[in-house]
Amino acid sequence: MARVLAVTNQKGGVGKTTTAVNLGASLAVNQKRTLLIDLDPQGNASTGVGATAPAEGRSIYDVLIGDLKITEVVQKTEVASLEVVPSSADLAGAEVELVGMLAREKRLAGALRDAVEGYDYVLIDCPPSLGLLTVNALTAADAMLVPLQCEYYALEGLARLFRTADLIREALNPQLGVAGIVLTMVDMRNNLAQQVALEVRKHFPQYVFETTIPRNVRLSEAPSHGKPILLYDVHSRGALSYLDLAREFLGREGTS
Amino acid sequence: MARVLAVTNQKGGVGKTTTAVNLGASLAVNQKRTLLIDLDPQGNASTGVGATAPAEGRSIYDVLIGDLKITEVVQKTEVASLEVVPSSADLAGAEVELVGMLAREKRLAGALRDAVEGYDYVLIDCPPSLGLLTVNALTAADAMLVPLQCEYYALEGLARLFRTADLIREALNPQLGVAGIVLTMVDMRNNLAQQVALEVRKHFPQYVFETTIPRNVRLSEAPSHGKPILLYDVHSRGALSYLDLAREFLGREGTS
Ligand SMILES: Nc1ncnc2c1ncn2[C@@H]1O[C@H](COP(=O)(O)OP(=O)(O)OP(=O)(O)O)[C@@H](O)[C@H]1O
Numbered sequence: 484m485a486r487v488l489a490v491t492n493q494k495g496g497v498g499k500t501t502t503a504v505n506l507g508a509s510l511a512v513n514q515k516r517t518l519l520i521d522l523d524p525q526g527n528a529s530t531g532v533g534a535t536a537p538a539e540g541r542s543i544y545d546v547l548i549g550d551l552k553i554t555e556v557v558q559k560t561e562v563a564s565l566e567v568v569p570s571s572a573d574l575a576g577a578e579v580e581l582v583g584m585l586a587r588e589k590r591l592a593g594a595l596r597d598a599v600e601g602y603d604y605v606l607i608d609c610p611p612s613l614g615l616l617t618v619n620a621l622t623a624a625d626a627m628l629v630p631l632q633c634e635y636y637a638l639e640g641l642a643r644l645f646r647t648a649d650l651i652r653e654a655l656n657p658q659l660g661v662a663g664i665v666l667t668m669v670d671m672r673n674n675l676a677q678q679v680a681l682e683v684r685k686h687f688p689q690y691v692f693e694t695t696i697p698r699n700v701r702l703s704e705a706p707s708h709g710k711p712i713l714l715y716d717v718h719s720r721g722a723l724s725y726l727d728l729a730r731e732f733l734g735r736e737g738t739s
Numbered sequence: 740m741a742r743v744l745a746v747t748n749q750k751g752g753v754g755k756t757t758t759a760v761n762l763g764a765s766l767a768v769n770q771k772r773t774l775l776i777d778l779d780p781q782g783n784a785s786t787g788v789g790a791t792a793p794a795e796g797r798s799i800y801d802v803l804i805g806d807l808k809i810t811e812v813v814q815k816t817e818v819a820s821l822e823v824v825p826s827s828a829d830l831a832g833a834e835v836e837l838v839g840m841l842a843r844e845k846r847l848a849g850a851l852r853d854a855v856e857g858y859d860y861v862l863i864d865c866p867p868s869l870g871l872l873t874v875n876a877l878t879a880a881d882a883m884l885v886p887l888q889c890e891y892y893a894l895e896g897l898a899r900l901f902r903t904a905d906l907i908r909e910a911l912n913p914q915l916g917v918a919g920i921v922l923t924m925v926d927m928r929n930n931l932a933q934q935v936a937l938e939v940r941k942h943f944p945q946y947v948f949e950t951t952i953p954r955n956v957r958l959s960e961a962p963s964h965g966k967p968i969l970l971y972d973v974h975s976r977g978a979l980s981y982l983d984l985a986r987e988f989l990g991r992e993g994t995s
Pocket residue numbers: 494495496497498499500501502523527609610611667668669696697698699700702703704706721749750751752867890891892893
């Protein structure tokens with residue numbers, strides 16, 4: 484039975500997509516069959532794994548709002564064991580369209596129920612908000628994985644994210660856990676980053692991964708080639724740190 | 740009559756808040772009476788200028804969804820001639836609440852109409868999405884100001900932002916112009932940044948400001964002190980670049 488992770492943080496630009504794509508690829512090379520779902524209208528995760536622009540009616544939008552099954556929209560990627568459900572621009576209107584629907588928060592959970600037999604892990608890349616798309620992801624997920632930039636504004640938003648997760652756990656998804664908090668774009672020469680890292684480890688000692696992701700320009704170059712970092716530059720610090728993260732994550736999961 | 744600017748880009752973490760706060764402060768010290776409106780549920784712009792957490796019922800939410808006037812929620816800041824309308828957590832639910840309202844896209848435009856007599860400029864800090872809050876900002880604005888990080892994902896989203904602006908111009912706000920595109924967190928030692936900057940100047944030659952904002956850690960430290968960069972470290976490269984931006988912006992406006 485697949486473990487479903489929502490990669491989420493309402494703060495923008497903290498490394499959600501970079502983490503979903505590269506942790507996904509790293510799990511795949513560890514022989515874990517992995518499905519990446521791009522739930523962001525921006526479609527960055529789709530780009531990041533080189534997904535082709537979905538033909539009309541073949542994206543996560545058509546699963547969430549229409550009646551298509553996940554299996555009808557899945558694409559293969561260049562990484563064996565990594566598949567992707569692409570986003571589309573229509574998704575930008577989905578939050579408004581979902582408002583009036585019955586059980587609007589559970590549409591994604593319903594779609595995933597019988598579709599994920601063949602996977603070990605499902606990673607959902609969320610948009611930078613706590614709207615109905617992210618609520619759908621948190622309702623469908625077994626746990627949330629929170630990328631966090633070591634910056635003041637990003638720290639400020641963390642409490643609100645955990646409060647929202649508490650609300651979802653009470654009202655919609657009692658099993659929603661926390662897979663962990665991963666510090667991203669870390670530059671330890673910078674005082675602010677050190678202070679924020681200390682602060683987060685103090686407040687959430689049980690959640691923060693030992694592995695941190697350094698700021699590494701190769702990570703920001705890879706998307707322009709439509710490749711995860713493992714295929715773009717496997718020897719880069721970015722690639723090695725996501726492989727380390729995958730190993731630590733699997734250790735927490737009790738598998739290897 | 741005030742000029743209203745929507746500081747917007749649906750890509751997360753590109754420097755919208757940092758630009759709204761620091762361009763706002765720089766305009767204020769150029770003797771322009773400036774109002775900053777925090778339209779993001781994250782409330783980062785409110786933090787960035789040291790706004791006190793609004794008492795119950797005293798934020799932009801109560802203007803947009805309730806019936807309060809802008810003048811009833813405005814706060815002064817430490818910078819003379821810079822005032823702020825703070826955000827609140829309630830705003831996270833505003834997009835859903837707006838869906839069923841009459842003329843839902845024009846709520847902010849209506850609220851601003853008779854409230855901005857006393858200002859030269861109004862800057863609206865938008866959330867990282869193209870939902871109803873940003874649509875309200877673009878409908879109320881005379882022009883949009885677009886912060887852009889020199890990264891691949893950020894470049895990818897630019898076309899969609901301009902298409903959305905075209906739709907707003909046709910359906911809701913015929914006078915919506917473009918104040919400009921400002922390149923942020925620029926590190927010209929980095930090849931990708933140079934390529935993206937070239938690409939943007941090629942596609943939007945008339946919009947990109949000459950002034951670019953360098954990556955400068957002092958800019959990310961200032962918010963933890965609740966101060967714009969001018970009050971935190973006026974000699975920093977960050978502060979000087981936003982003063983330059985204000986001068987160039989006012990030059991384009993035909994005033995000084
Ligand atoms: N460790 C890193 N080192 C260098 N650049 C990075 C790193 N992680 C991410 N980036 C770059 O920083 C930018 C923001 O990252 P990303 O888009 O993954 O964040 P996000 O949280 O998904 O953003 P959004 O909120 O818009 O969805 C991107 O341009 C990305 O390429």
